[in-house]
């Protein structure tokens with residue numbers, strides 16, 4: 580997959596690559612800077628071994644962002660979507676979410692599902708702007724700092 584972007588986002592061409600094991604060091608460097616509770620290397624390796632869809636958006640040799648998604652019967656579940664901190668606020672999440680939706684439609688999925696921390700207002704705004712609706716709440720779904728837990732909002736998008 581490749582795309583030429585509006586100069587508001589980047590003057591360079593960016594493209595998607597499958598997330599292969601040889602890119603995991605770079606991915607983990609982004610993951611650890613992007614989250615207080617990052618995925619571990621083992622989480623990524625498990626996802627790759629399970630055959631989940633994992634794509635990296637590369638720009639000028641840098642990891643701009645990535646997503647990991649799991650295909651179900653008639654739905655796709657988004658497990659991880661991340662934009663590297665130095666590329667945040669430039670609209671890249673839309674490119675990732677569009678690519679995810681295109682892939683999911685191609686798989687015959689009718690729905691996209693995801694969970695998001697109740698306090699992650701930025702991500703909630705991004706998903707709502709992309710057409711996702713709030714459909715539920717999972718109590719204490721995520722680990723949080725100081726041994727606490729945080730609720731997740733469940734969102735879905737009809738494809």
Ligand SMILES: CC(C)(COP(=O)(O)OP(=O)(O)OC[C@H]1O[C@@H](n2cnc3c(N)ncnc32)[C@H](O)[C@@H]1OP(=O)(O)O)[C@@H](O)C(=O)NCCC(=O)NCCS
Nearest residue numbers: 613660661662667668669670671672673694695701702705
């Ligand atoms: C959530 C995330 C994927 C959004 O990606 P993004 O490419 O930065 O999104 P956008 O550029 O479209 O920005 C979305 C909104 O957040 C704001 N924003 C993004 N980065 C920001 C920053 N560093 N500081 C302040 N505001 C920021 C943008 O201004 C925009 O607001 P607007 O819609 O009112 O204009 C990205 O911030 C991220 O990876 N965060 C850490 C990981 C995470 O939370 N992932 C989602 C887990 S469910």
